[in-house]
Amino acid sequence: MYRLFRIFAILVISLLSVSQLMAKDFVVVIDAGHGGHDYGAIGNKTNEKSINLGVALKLGNLIKKNMDDVKVVYTRDGDYFKELQERAEIANKAHGDLFISIHTNSVDKKNKRRTTIKGTATYTLGLHRSAENLAVAKRENSVMMLEDDFSTTYCGFDPNSTESYIIFELSQNQHMEQSIDFASRVQSEMVTTAGRQNNGVRQAGFWVLAKTGMPAVLIELEFICNPTSEAFLASESGQNKFAKSIFNAFKSYKTSFDRKSGKIHDNHKSGKSRGDSNELEDEQNEEEEVTDTEQAESAGDLVYKVQFLSHPSKLKKNSSEFRGLKGVDCYRDGGMWKYTVGSYDSLDKAKTEMNKVRKKFSDAFIITVRDGKRVR
Ligand SMILES: [Zn+2]
Numbered sequence: 001m002y003r004l005f006r007i008f009a010i011l012v013i014s015l016l017s018v019s020q021l022m023a024k025d026f027v028v029v030i031d032a033g034h035g036g037h038d039y040g041a042i043g044n045k046t047n048e049k050s051i052n053l054g055v056a057l058k059l060g061n062l063i064k065k066n067m068d069d070v071k072v073v074y075t076r077d078g079d080y081f082k083e084l085q086e087r088a089e090i091a092n093k094a095h096g097d098l099f100i101s102i103h104t105n106s107v108d109k110k111n112k113r114r115t116t117i118k119g120t121a122t123y124t125l126g127l128h129r130s131a132e133n134l135a136v137a138k139r140e141n142s143v144m145m146l147e148d149d150f151s152t153t154y155c156g157f158d159p160n161s162t163e164s165y166i167i168f169e170l171s172q173n174q175h176m177e178q179s180i181d182f183a184s185r186v187q188s189e190m191v192t193t194a195g196r197q198n199n200g201v202r203q204a205g206f207w208v209l210a211k212t213g214m215p216a217v218l219i220e221l222e223f224i225c226n227p228t229s230e231a232f233l234a235s236e237s238g239q240n241k242f243a244k245s246i247f248n249a250f251k252s253y254k255t256s257f258d259r260k261s262g263k264i265h266d267n268h269k270s271g272k273s274r275g276d277s278n279e280l281e282d283e284q285n286e287e288e289e290v291t292d293t294e295q296a297e298s299a300g301d302l303v304y305k306v307q308f309l310s311h312p313s314k315l316k317k318n319s320s321e322f323r324g325l326k327g328v329d330c331y332r333d334g335g336m337w338k339y340t341v342g343s344y345d346s347l348d349k350a351k352t353e354m355n356k357v358r359k360k361f362s363d364a365f366i367i368t369v370r371d372g373k374r375v376r
Contacts, residue, residue, distance in 0.1 A: 032056035036081030041106035043224035058243035088211035099216035119197030126203025127169035137204035168205030178215035185249035304350035308361035
C-alpha cells in the first residue's frame, strides 16, 4: 500500500514539474548593470547601480505577476558585484530567450550639455556609427577593468581602445533582427508610458551583448548627470514608469514571438517583396497572410534573394544605409523593414551574390520567396 502511495506521489510530483516546465516556455534574463563596489555612473543624490536594480526588480515583478508562462532570471537581485562575463554566462546557462540589460547614462564633466542632456536610448550589438555611441560602450565595458585579471578573461580586449571595437563589426549576430525589434518597442514605450525623449535604437560594441546567445538589448534609461532626469530616475514613480515601459514592450514582443512560433512555416507576417506595401495595409492583412502563404507553398516558382538589412524605418532607394548596393527591394516583417537584393532561380547564383554582399554586410543571408512572399 505504502509502495503504491509512493508511486502515486512520484507520479503527481513529476506531472506537476512537467506542467511547470511546459508553462514557463519563455525565459527572460534581466540584467541590472553594475553593483557592489561598482557604482556605475554617479549623480548628485544617487548612483546608477541602485537605479538599475530598482527598475530591474520592478520589471521582474510585473512579469511574474502578469505572465505565467515566462520565467524571470536575474543576473543580480541585490547590491553585489557581478563580472560582465558572468552575467552573459548566467543568461546562456538559463537558455534565455531575451536578455535585457538595464543601465543609466551619463556624460563626462567636460561636456557642456552635462546638466541638460536627456532621453532614453536602447542599444543592440553592432559597430558604433558615432563617437557618442562608442563613448557609451566604452564606459559600460570599462567595468571589466575592476575585475582581477580582466585581460585574460576578455582575451586581450581593451575597453578603452577604439581599435578593439572593430571586432564588433565582424561579429555575426543571428539575433540582430529580434534585438532591434524589441529595442524599437522599448523606445516607443519610453515615450508614451514614461514620457521620455526618444534618443533612438542605436548600435555599439557592448561586451555583455556580444556574449549572450539570444536577442539582447542594453537600455540607457536616462542621464543621471542631468538633475531633472536624476530626480525622475531616483523616484519610485519614475522607476515604476521605466519598468512599465519595458514591461509593455516585452508583452507585445512576446505576443509577436508566440504568434511566430505557432506558425508552421517561417516568421513572415507580410511578404510583399516590392517596396510598395504600407504599414496599415500590412496590419489589416495580417490574419489573411497565413492562408496566403500556405497556398503559396504549393504554387508558383521559388526565387532566392539576399537579405542584408533590417531597419525600423522604410528607407529611400538611394539611402546611404545600403552602402552603395543597387536594386534594393524590401518587405515588412515583425514590425521591421527587411531589405534584399537580387532575385535568382538558383541557390548557387544567390550564394555568389550573397558573398559579394557580405563584403559590405557581413551577416547577409539568403531567403526563399514564392509568389512575392518569404517562405524560408
Ligand atoms: Zn552602466
